[in-house]
Structure formats: structure tokens, C-alpha cells
Amino acid sequence: MYAVILAGGGGTRLWPLSRPETPKPFLPLLGEQSLLELTVERLVGHSELPLRRDDVTVVTDRRYAGLVRDQLSGVHVLAEPVGRNTAAAIALATLAIDRPADDVMVVLPAD
Numbered sequence: 001m002y003a004v005i006l007a008g009g010g011g012t013r014l015w016p017l018s019r020p021e022t023p024k025p026f027l028p029l030l031g032e033q034s035l036l037e038l039t040v041e042r043l044v045g046h047s048e049l050p051l052r053r054d055d056v057t058v059v060t061d062r063r064y065a066g067l068v069r070d071q072l073s074g075v076h077v078l079a080e081p082v083g084r085n086t087a088a089a090i091a092l093a094t095l096a097i098d099r100p101a102d103d104v105m106v107v108l109p110a111d
Contacts, residue, residue: 025110
């Protein structure tokens, strides 16, 4: 099993907190950690779900790849060449992530 977290939004719906430079997934709205960090925390390091950080890939707009790397160590970052929509981001992940064909992929929003 592996996880794909979608964090490619442009930061327009939670204005004025969320901005194009720092969209909602990268903001610490529920404490000290960002929503993205909390999502990863819910996934890894639990006996019920045997996922490690290297089983997680964050699909994001290329503008936010640095933010992902700053907030999360040990996860894979897949920067979209062009932001399209959720279906396109998931399709990109299925093509770009090298995992066995019978491995289960779980897809989650970053927020």
C-alpha cells in the first residue's frame, strides 16, 4: 500500500488566510503543524496502517514543491508540470510512481 496526497490548489477559497504563495494545505490552521503535515502524521507510523514516509507521495503544483519539501522530510514530491484537476493529478501519480501493479494506492486531500 502507498499513499498519494493531493496538494495542488491555488489558495483562493480561504482568503485572506490562504494566498497563492501559501495555499490552505501549507497553513497551520489546527495548531502548530500545517494541514499537510497533519495528513502525513495520520498516515505514517501506526500499527493499523503500515505506511512509512517513503510510501507517501505528495502531488503538487510545481510552485509548491519547495513548500512540501520544507514541511515534510522523507516523502516523495511529484510536481505537476501543469495544474489541471484532481483526476489529472491522480493519473499523473499512477504513471509516475513505480510500485507493483497489485499495490493498493490510497488518494487523500492534503486538507
